[in-house]
Amino acid sequence: MKVLLKIWRQDDRDAAGKLVDYPLDDVDPDMSFLDMLDMLNEQLVRRGERVIEFDNDCREGICGTCGMVINGRPHGPLTATTTCQLHMRTFNDGDTIVIEPFRASSFPLIRDLKVDRSALDRIIQSGAFISTHIGTAPEANSILIAKDAADAAFDAATCIGCGACVAVCKNASAALFTGAKVTHLSNLPQGKIEAQRRVVDMVATMDKEGFGSCTNTEACEAICPQEISTDYIARMNWEYNAAKVRQTGKSS
Amino acid sequence: MTLDAKIPEGPVEQKWSRYQATCKLVNAANRKKLDVIIVGTGLAGGGAAAALGELGYNVKAFCFHDSPRRAHSTAAQGGVNAAKNYQNDGDNIYRMFYDTVKGGDFRSREANVYRMAELSVSLIDTCVAQGVPFAREYGGVLGNRSFGGVQVERTFYAQGQTGQQLLLGTYSALSRQIKAGRVTMYNRHEMLDLVIVDGQAKGIIARDLITGEIQRYAAHAVVLATGGYSKIFYLSTLALGSNATAIWKAHKRGAYIANPSLTQIHPTCLPQSGERQSKLTLMSESLRNDGRIWVPLKAGDERSPNAIPDDERDYYLERRYPAFGNLTPRDIASRAAKERIDAGHGVGPLKNAVYLDFRDALKEYGRDGIAGRYGNLFDMYRKITGLDAYSEPMRIAPAAHFSMGGLWVDYELMTSVNGLYALGECNFADHGANRLGANSLLQACVDGYFIIPTTIGNYLADQRTKNLPSTDAPEFQQAADAAEAAIRKLLNVNGGRPVDEYHRALGAILWDRCGISRSPEGLQEAIIQITELREDFHRNVRVTGGSHEPNNELEKALRINDYLELAELMCRDALSRDESCGAHFRTDHQTEDGEAVRNDDDFAYVAAWEYTPNGTPTLHKEHLTFQDVKLTARSYK
Ligand SMILES: Cc1cc2nc3c(=O)[nH]c(=O)nc-3n(C[C@H](O)[C@H](O)[C@H](O)COP(=O)(O)OP(=O)(O)OC[C@H]3O[C@@H](n4cnc5c(N)ncnc54)[C@H](O)[C@@H]3O)c2cc1C
Ligand code: SF4
Ligand code: FES
Numbered sequence: 001m002k003v004l005l006k007i008w009r010q011d012d013r014d015a016a017g018k019l020v021d022y023p024l025d026d027v028d029p030d031m032s033f034l035d036m037l038d039m040l041n042e043q044l045v046r047r048g049e050r051v052i053e054f055d056n057d058c059r060e061g062i063c064g065t066c067g068m069v070i071n072g073r074p075h076g077p078l079t080a081t082t083t084c085q086l087h088m089r090t091f092n093d094g095d096t097i098v099i100e101p102f103r104a105s106s107f108p109l110i111r112d113l114k115v116d117r118s119a120l121d122r123i124i125q126s127g128a129f130i131s132t133h134i135g136t137a138p139e140a141n142s143i144l145i146a147k148d149a150a151d152a153a154f155d156a157a158t159c160i161g162c163g164a165c166v167a168v169c170k171n172a173s174a175a176l177f178t179g180a181k182v183t184h185l186s187n188l189p190q191g192k193i194e195a196q197r198r199v200v201d202m203v204a205t206m207d208k209e210g211f212g213s214c215t216n217t218e219a220c221e222a223i224c225p226q227e228i229s230t231d232y233i234a235r236m237n238w239e240y241n242a243a244k245v246r247q248t249g250k251s252s
Numbered sequence: 253m254t255l256d257a258k259i260p261e262g263p264v265e266q267k268w269s270r271y272q273a274t275c276k277l278v279n280a281a282n283r284k285k286l287d288v289i290i291v292g293t294g295l296a297g298g299g300a301a302a303a304l305g306e307l308g309y310n311v312k313a314f315c316f317h318d319s320p321r322r323a324h325s326t327a328a329q330g331g332v333n334a335a336k337n338y339q340n341d342g343d344n345i346y347r348m349f350y351d352t353v354k355g356g357d358f359r360s361r362e363a364n365v366y367r368m369a370e371l372s373v374s375l376i377d378t379c380v381a382q383g384v385p386f387a388r389e390y391g392g393v394l395g396n397r398s399f400g401g402v403q404v405e406r407t408f409y410a411q412g413q414t415g416q417q418l419l420l421g422t423y424s425a426l427s428r429q430i431k432a433g434r435v436t437m438y439n440r441h442e443m444l445d446l447v448i449v450d451g452q453a454k455g456i457i458a459r460d461l462i463t464g465e466i467q468r469y470a471a472h473a474v475v476l477a478t479g480g481y482s483k484i485f486y487l488s489t490l491a492l493g494s495n496a497t498a499i500w501k502a503h504k505r506g507a508y509i510a511n512p513s514l515t516q517i518h519p520t521c522l523p524q525s526g527e528r529q530s531k532l533t534l535m536s537e538s539l540r541n542d543g544r545i546w547v548p549l550k551a552g553d554e555r556s557p558n559a560i561p562d563d564e565r566d567y568y569l570e571r572r573y574p575a576f577g578n579l580t581p582r583d584i585a586s587r588a589a590k591e592r593i594d595a596g597h598g599v600g601p602l603k604n605a606v607y608l609d610f611r612d613a614l615k616e617y618g619r620d621g622i623a624g625r626y627g628n629l630f631d632m633y634r635k636i637t638g639l640d641a642y643s644e645p646m647r648i649a650p651a652a653h654f655s656m657g658g659l660w661v662d663y664e665l666m667t668s669v670n671g672l673y674a675l676g677e678c679n680f681a682d683h684g685a686n687r688l689g690a691n692s693l694l695q696a697c698v699d700g701y702f703i704i705p706t707t708i709g710n711y712l713a714d715q716r717t718k719n720l721p722s723t724d725a726p727e728f729q730q731a732a733d734a735a736e737a738a739i740r741k742l743l744n745v746n747g748g749r750p751v752d753e754y755h756r757a758l759g760a761i762l763w764d765r766c767g768i769s770r771s772p773e774g775l776q777e778a779i780i781q782i783t784e785l786r787e788d789f790h791r792n793v794r795v796t797g798g799s800h801e802p803n804n805e806l807e808k809a810l811r812i813n814d815y816l817e818l819a820e821l822m823c824r825d826a827l828s829r830d831e832s833c834g835a836h837f838r839t840d841h842q843t844e845d846g847e848a849v850r851n852d853d854d855f856a857y858v859a860a861w862e863y864t865p866n867g868t869p870t871l872h873k874e875h876l877t878f879q880d881v882k883l884t885a886r887s888y889k
Contacts, residue, residue, distance in 0.1 A: 012801075028528065032529075034530070035528050038530060038752065039528055041804075042753075045796050045805060046748065046794070049796060050796050050797045051796060051797065051805050053803075053804055057322055057324070057491040057492055058322075058326065058491045059492060059530060059531050060327055060531075060534075061632070062326055063322040063323075063326050063491065064322060065317065085635050085636070087635075087638075110462060110802055111801070111802045114802060116318070117318060117319070118318065118439060121321075121427070121439075124321075124423070124424065125430050125431045126431065127431075128424055128427065129382075129425060129428040130381065130383045131428065132378075132381040132382060134299075134378055135303070135374060135378060135701060137378045137380065138377060139377055140336075140376045140377045140380040140381075141393050141394060143380075144393060145388055146390075146392050150387070150388040153383070154410055154417070157420060158413060158416070160416075161319065161321055184385070188383050
């Protein structure tokens with residue numbers, strides 16, 4: 001099949017960017033979207049041009065490295081699917097496909113489709129852990145965890161940190177990402193002890209990193225490749241308010 | 253130099269505790285004066301950075317990813333082993349040790365394997381304490397399942413995302429140390445060389461992948477945890493960035509590489525479907541617990557699988573290995589599949605696959621039962637192939653998956669270079685000639701969390717603050733200049749062929765001649781072909797863009813450059829191991845019914861290769877002794 005790619009090219013953060021047309025023939029419908037971009041890049045190399053920079057690694061939908069906005073949607077048209085798991089059979093012969101980077105002021109652009117998502121790491125570093133010492137833990141079965149609680153923690157823990165929720169949100173909020181981690185840890189007995197301090201620190205870091213606040217549009221849930229639920233945002237808010245009540249005696 | 257594995261005296265069950273009781277310690281006040289560089293922040297490196305940071309060392313951790321959470325460890329699906337005997341099915345440390353030594357076809361070190369089994373028990377405790385949401389039974393206790401090559405249920409799992417959940421645990425422990433200021437994290441930095449001063453590893457050269465700047469970092473010890481290199485086959489289950497650069501550069505600086513040709517081929521991957529494919533996707537081996545593997549009895553049978561009646565199906569694993577059936581170890585299952593495919597019984601459009609059939613399991617457990625166990629894998633299968641495995645059998649094929657070879661390390665995980673350690677998949681590991689499922693996450697974790705924090709102290713106790721060289725030292729200067737020069741050279745070739753073309757060509761050579769089966773003639777030919785390809789690369793490769801900017805093509809070119817050298821060593825290693833063992837199947841050493849013939853008299857050793865500039869590498873042998881597990885023919889019949 002043939003497609004017309006319109007790809008965002010931008011040398012660096014301060015340079016002007018623009019969409020550039022790349023017509024591509026002989027696309028195999030079973031090819032993955034990123035294999036298709038590789039094919040284009042090989043052609044660019046043969047022509048002596050600089051390749052299109054994009055981040056990717058596992059190509060299995062699990063590492064969270066890849067991510068671009070395809071026809072206006074982060075990770076493209078399919079639900080519950082990362083860019084690397086998208087295949088060309090999803091598109092039609094002759095389609096025009098617009099490819100842009102994830103856009104959010106907390107994700108500074110590096111080049112072309114590559115952005116810097118380290119703000120998400122800093123949210124985690126601000127408190128998304130259980131302060132246990134390595135190698136001195138109690139026998140694992142000494143604390144029973146109900147299957148429902150473990151499953152609920154697991155569901156929240158499957159966030160791959162791709163940042164699509166931020167890119168799709170009109171406020172560029174990281175609430176889904178942060179809510180998922182807060183929920184994962186606070187569902188487990190081991191994580192409860194620090195729950196209050198954790199949520200307060202993580203929410204403060206979200207603000208400091210310039211992510212917007214959540215206004216419940218729920219576009220994030222619709223776009224999330226892991227189908228992370230917006231219930232976790234509610235859970236985060238609940239945990240946050242509970243913590244604030246404890247700290248100050250009144251809800252914020 | 254003779255290889256001293258430094259295995260402690262005494263019975264195998266007591267070696268590790270004896271070591272711990274007698275090794276040197278660094279007192280808490282001195283730890284903060286000692287710097288450690290850790291390259292790689294997957295399960296092995298991330299765990300090591302977190303543990304060493306917690307102990308109070310100054311840790312500088314590097315990864316080429318944009319975040320440590322993305323390391324390839326995150327892709328592991330099936331699970332992690334531990335001898336907890338939670339199922340009361342007779343498991344214990346000794347049995348796990350036994351299974352692993354046998355599973356590795358008697359090419360691993362008893363002392364290391366025992367320690368791995370021993371430490372598996374506390375690993376699960378640590379992960380649960382970190383908040384890893386392992387599968388649970390309704391009563392609240394942890395659940396288990398079984399994996400290829402064993403008859404007990406000792407595998408802990410978090411649906412099909414065990415690696416991800418374990419890595420997130422490690423990443424959170426690491427994040428805690430970053431916050432505490434004990435670990436400085438360098439994301440998007442790639443190590444390009446190792447710096448040795450006075451015979452000791454004292455630093456690295458790294459490239460900042462955004463600015464392209466070549467940087468120098470010094471430390472009292474260097475730990476490599478850079479993962480496996482089986483992406484050298486181009487088509488493999490590994491993440492695209494996985495590479496051999498760190499270990500290859502360490503090799504060129506004096507670290508021996510052991511058993512480089514021992515590559516695990518995984519039997520349950522999705523078959524290649526087209527020319528331009530960049531990777532093969534693994535379907536968790538746990539599927540073999542309920543799926544039955546077969547091919548049509550008649551070669552070239554074109555009927556749809558559901559139209560083929562039972563008596564015209566060949567359940568070849570159940571036929572050949574009645575005791576283990578579909579759960580035979582990976583090397584055996586992969587070889588058996590290749591044998592059937594080569595004999596013309598392959599299925600699918602490219603005739604390169606076998607069936608993994610859930611018909612009977614669906615009858616027994618119902619659609620919901622199967623969805624509960626493997627739902628996400630079935631979804632993944634549909635996403636990639638567009639096919640529904642609930643209504644027709646999956647098509648699977650073997651693919652390169654795991655490097656059992658890697659840097660040679662002694663019992664302390666130190667390489668043959670003083671002060672240089674290697675952990676996780678980048679060392680030659682405890683797996684021998686074949687790795688049992690769910691043992692690799694285990695090895696990576698225990699290396700990082702439990703072993704290195706003790707063993708590195710034994711070395712650092714003798715290091716003093718003054719032993720930290722300045723990064724202006726001539727050794728740093730020389731290594732940095734060499735890295736710059738290598739980059740300039742690649743950019744200046746200005747030929748006509750993109751890097752990926754070389755990678756695909758190299759992969760094809762290796763897969764055909766140094767893959768599931770090997771012959772001496774094939775390996776000799778491969779060495780010639782690799783040499784030619786390498787020469788062509790230096791004449792005709794084209795890398796666009798510059799060096800002081802983000803440049804994916806340049807990153808790939810630097811990695812392929814190293815792969816083209818390592819590939820030759822792999823073939824030499826396969827050629828010199830004149831026997832069949834585990835994943836190394838030499839067509840000239842097999843029984844009449846196609847089983848591997850091992851030669852313990854001559855080859856019960858670890859092959860450790862020393863780099864010789866401009867010459868053939870030198871082979872050093874570490875002879876393996878088996879005191880606790882008797883050397884027996886490995887049978888799964
Ligand atoms: C698809 C798949 C499924 C698997 N499933 C299982 C399973 O179910 N059970 C099991 O036990 N094992 C499994 N394995 C194997 C297991 O996942 C790996 O062996 C293990 O995770 C390796 O961990 P590691 O820490 O050694 O390396 P990795 O996780 O690969 O980490 C390597 C690190 O090194 C960094 N790095 C590499 N080179 C450089 C450099 N030059 N400079 C800077 N940084 C560098 C990377 O950025 C990364 O941080 C699976 C493997 C695959 C491919
Ligand atoms: S919540 Fe979903 S969209 Fe957001 S980072 Fe996690 S996986 Fe990606
Ligand atoms: S490349 Fe890993 S999620 Fe897409």
